[in-house]
Amino acid sequence: MKRTKAAAQETRNRILDAAEQIFVARGVAAATLSEIADTASVTRGAIYGHFANKSELFAAIIERAGLPVESLAKQVAKVPETDVLAHLHKVFAQSLHDVSRSPRTWRIFAIVFRKYAMADESCPVLMRCRRAADELQTSLRIALRHAVRGGQLPRDLDVEFASSLFVVLWNGVFLARLSSSPMADVQHDEAGRIAQGWLDVLRHSPACRGKEQVR
Template sequence: MRRTKAKAEETRNRILNAAEHVFFEKGVSNATLEDVASAAGVTRGAIYWHFQNKADIFLELYKAVPLPDEDLLRDEIENVGIDILAHIEAVAGDWLDVMASDEQRQRILTILLRCDYTSDLAPVLGRQQEIDDEHTRFLEDAFGKAASRGALSGAWTPSSAARAMRWMIKGLCSEWLLFGRRFDLANEGRQGLSRLFGCFRCEDALVG
């Protein structure tokens, strides 16, 4: 049974890896499940065993690159002694470091930025927005904890801070991926985060 599950997981990952490359080269709208099956070395039946359709595969790729990685934040923000804003900033900076060096993440986000959300992919946009909203709510909770500890400036609400950070990271990555990578994403991104989080901080917290 374990070997069967391991083999099924291997096949699933092979399909996702093949889809990533096919979608990147041909675009999601122009790619077919036959293209993905051929690249993965499997049958269409094997694809349908793991995924409902092309949109389902696309969503799985999308979920692989949340902004920033919640798992890196989740455990630490409950720690009473931690500087939550410093921790969020550090995790966001680490995410940019990974993006700058991880070709897989670069391909997936490039696919997302190029995607035409019409026809059979139209329902995907709604699901993407749901996933984005979940990530934003998590960040709002993290910034809310910072506010409850007196660290977040009164000029910001947890909601506005979470969205500003997401917009900055998405804007940086979009600019970098689509327009020739004309700046150092990791270093300049961290500098931008430092200035943004400086605005987030309560002046009393800075003095203290």
């Protein structure tokens, strides 16, 4: 029984590994289960023994690897009410550095941001990505409001805009590196400069100012 379970898990992992490879090369929509089966050296029937369809297979890939934005949202949510900006700087810089050094994470970014094209709005992966992005935005807004109340940021900061700017910058760093394989590493000093640049924009740019003050 143990041998059977181990063999089934090994086959499942081979299928997931092959699907990652094919999805990166061709995109989710263009990839076929036959290609994945050939790459994994299994039959199509073996794939159906583990996954009902291609959407479920992709969801399993994401479940195994996780979404970097989910981890980032959890770290941002741990922000203390004092010295908020130091916490955000550390979390943002560390995330940029760590994500860029993970080959599997590079593949997930490549699939989701450049290759992923499925029309079904109810696709589990699409819903999970949106939910994670919403959680990050919520955590950021709470953190930024703490920073405003603590006098670290202008009282008229447009918190909604500032949190959106963070997400755009975070995603943009990786999108700019997806043309290289594996993803070009974001060194610690570079990640720190990027994080500091975002915080400096929040402090000094008129574009980040709103009409209402945070209370």
